[in-house]
Amino acid sequence: MNILLVLVLLFHPVTWKDVYTFLDKDHTNWQEYTGEHNCEAFAKDLRDAGWQQGIRFYRVGIGFENGARHIFNAVETSNLGTVYIEPQSDMRYTEPKVGGYLCDNSTGICWTAEGMKIVEVTEYDK
Numbered sequence: 001m002n003i004l005l006v007l008v009l010l011f012h013p014v015t016w017k018d019v020y021t022f023l024d025k026d027h028t029n030w031q032e033y034t035g036e037h038n039c040e041a042f043a044k045d046l047r048d049a050g051w052q053q054g055i056r057f058y059r060v061g062i063g064f065e066n067g068a069r070h071i072f073n074a075v076e077t078s079n080l081g082t083v084y085i086e087p088q089s090d091m092r093y094t095e096p097k098v099g100g101y102l103c104d105n106s107t108g109i110c111w112t113a114e115g116m117k118i119v120e121v122t123e124y125d126k
Contacts, residue, residue, distance in 0.1 A: 011056040016080045022055055023090045033088060043071045046087035047125060050075065059124040060084060062096050066115025070102065074123070096121050 023029075028046045031037060043059045050057035050073075061071040072093065073085045084093035084105075092105035098118055103110035 010054050011051075012054045013078045014055050014075065016077045016083060019055065019075055019077060019083060019085075022050065022053055023085070026050075028087050029090050039088065040071045042087040043073050046073050046085070057085075058126040060096065061120075061122045061124065062102065062118050063120035063122075064115060065117045065119050068115070071124075 026046070026049050028042060028049055031042065031045070033039075033042070040059075047057040047059055055075060057073045057075045059071055060074045061069060063069050073087050074082055075085065077083050082095065084095065085091070086093060094103045094105050096102055096118055098121060100118055101110035101112050101116060102118065
């Protein structure tokens with residue numbers, strides 16, 4: 001049996017409270033951002049830590065019209081549907097949509113600088 005199949009069998013349904021509790025105990029967001037340990041590494045670290053606890057995080061990559069890219073995590077919850085998480089801060093994002101902006105779910109503050117409209121959304125490891 002391959003490793004991915006074993007992991008899929010270990011995943012269990014989660015609520016937002018389960019995810020919030022996990023994030024509170026997980027310290028992925030305590031790591032330092034560096035040239036090698038960038039947003040992609042943070043997203044992979046949070047995904048892997050969640051998988052070890054049976055939480056099926058996956059990664060979401062977005063491309064902006066100015067050519068910049070960002071990657072973060074998402075998880076399916078039984079009570080809120082898909083929840084998007086910034087692994088560097090544990091902040092929740094609203095659903096990223098082509099033509100829109102990346103926004104903080106709790107404050108409504110968005111990345112609205114010139115060139116920051118989303119032009120691509122890609123899911124990995126789902």
